[in-house]
Amino acid sequence: MKENTLENKMYxxxxxxGGPAGLSAGIYAMRAAMHTVLIEKGMPGGQIALTKDVENYPGIEEVGGFELCEKFLNHAKRYNLEIRExxxxxxEPGVDFHEVVLAGGERLHTHSVILAPGGSARKLGVPGEMEQYGKGVSYCATCDGFFFRGKTVVVVGGGDTALEDALYLSKICAKVYLVHRRDEFRGSRILQQRVFAEPRITLVLDSVLDDIAADDQGVTGVTVKNVKTEETHNVATDGVFIFVGFLPNNALVPAGVKMNAAGYVVTDEKCETSLPGIFAVGDVRQKYANQIVLAAADGCVAALAAAHYVETRKAQAARK
Structure with missing residues (x-):
């Protein structure tokens, strides 16, 4: 009787x-008729909710990041996916089942788990960065750009996010300094062309930030060092936007799951980790590139693989 009660409560x-990978997994899990719950501590959508424009999601030529989040979320809700905030x-992995422990102590039992915690903005680690966070230092242009309308800002980074947000800020700020440690950008060519053509963006290449200066009102300037000549100079600015990559949010990855040296989870082609029944998708998983379309694909693959895993487990249990 006890086992039946447990089974009735088991997912x-x-x-x-609840980013693109998690919501995509939810869609495919519900289509596979799996008893599923998605748990997200904040607003569903992940990093794309903070993106102004998305221009590289197949089939949608241009869409706002928040709007695309809503499309993912509404699609999942259409299948009556249970979503818990x-x-x-x-x-906590187990032999017979896995447990997911929530804040407050509630324990949920499940046959399989898909980890889709995403990533977090990488920090520069320079003096003044954390002290001035929220007082002129930001990691999200679409969140905080409004506060710098008509002012001067510094953007740090050379990837797609840095270029996209420099272009976004150039539309509302008087001047944008784009600081990158190399002499060429890693971002896509089309974004580079737009950056080069934007008169409000001044490139500061082969350079890094050494220090962020501030007064009682917030950020007042930065010290920039040329990595080739080691010369430094000061740039007066009202804000600093930092886009130097993301780190995987791997705090919830159970012990025993294989990770690489950078902290990304290593999986097979099914997105399954080294522990059976535990899958990893999106920005936490080791792969060649992090893109929305790849996160969505991860969610699809993991959900289909999880469905097969659970069906196999149930069939084995029924034969005993």
């Missing part, structure tokens, strides 16, 4: 994280 799949504090 086929628990998805941890809560924080997962740990994922």
């Amino acid at each position: 086929d799949l628990i998805i941890v994280g 809560n924080e997962v504090v740990s994922v």
Whole structure:
């Protein structure tokens, strides 16, 4: 009787994280008729909710990041996916089932888990960065750009996000300094062409930030060092926007799951980790590139693989 009670409360799949990878997994899990719950501690959508424009999602030539989030979310809700707003504090693997522990102590039992916690903005680690966070230092142009309308800002980075947000800020700020440690950008060619053509953007290449200066009102300037000549100079600015990559949010990855040296989860082609029944998708998973379309694909693959895993487990249990 106890086992039946436990089985009735058990999920086929628990998805941890509500970004594109997690929501995509939710869609495919519901289509596979799995008893599924998605747990997200904040607003569903992940990093794309902070993106002004998305121009590289196949089939949609241009869409706002928040709007695309809503499309993912509404699609998942169409299949009646259970979505709980809560924080997962740990994922505990087991032999018969896995447990997901929520803030407050509630324990959920499940046959399989898809980890989709995403990533977080990488910090520069320079003096003044953390002290001035929220007082002129930001990691999200679409969140905070409004506060710098008509002012001067510094953008740090050379990838797609840095270029996209420099272009976004150039539309509302008087001047944008784009600081990059190399002499060429890593971002896509089309974005580079737009940056080069924008008169309000001044390139500061082969350079890094050494220091962020501030007064009682917030950021007042930065010290920039040329990595080739080691010469430094000061740039007066009202704000600093930092886009130097992301780190995987791997705090919930259980012990025993294989990760690479950078902290990304290593999986097979099914997005399954080294622990059976536990899958990793999106920005936390080791792969060649992090793009929305790849995160969505991860979610699809992991959900289909999880469905097969759970069906196999149930069939084996029925034969015993």
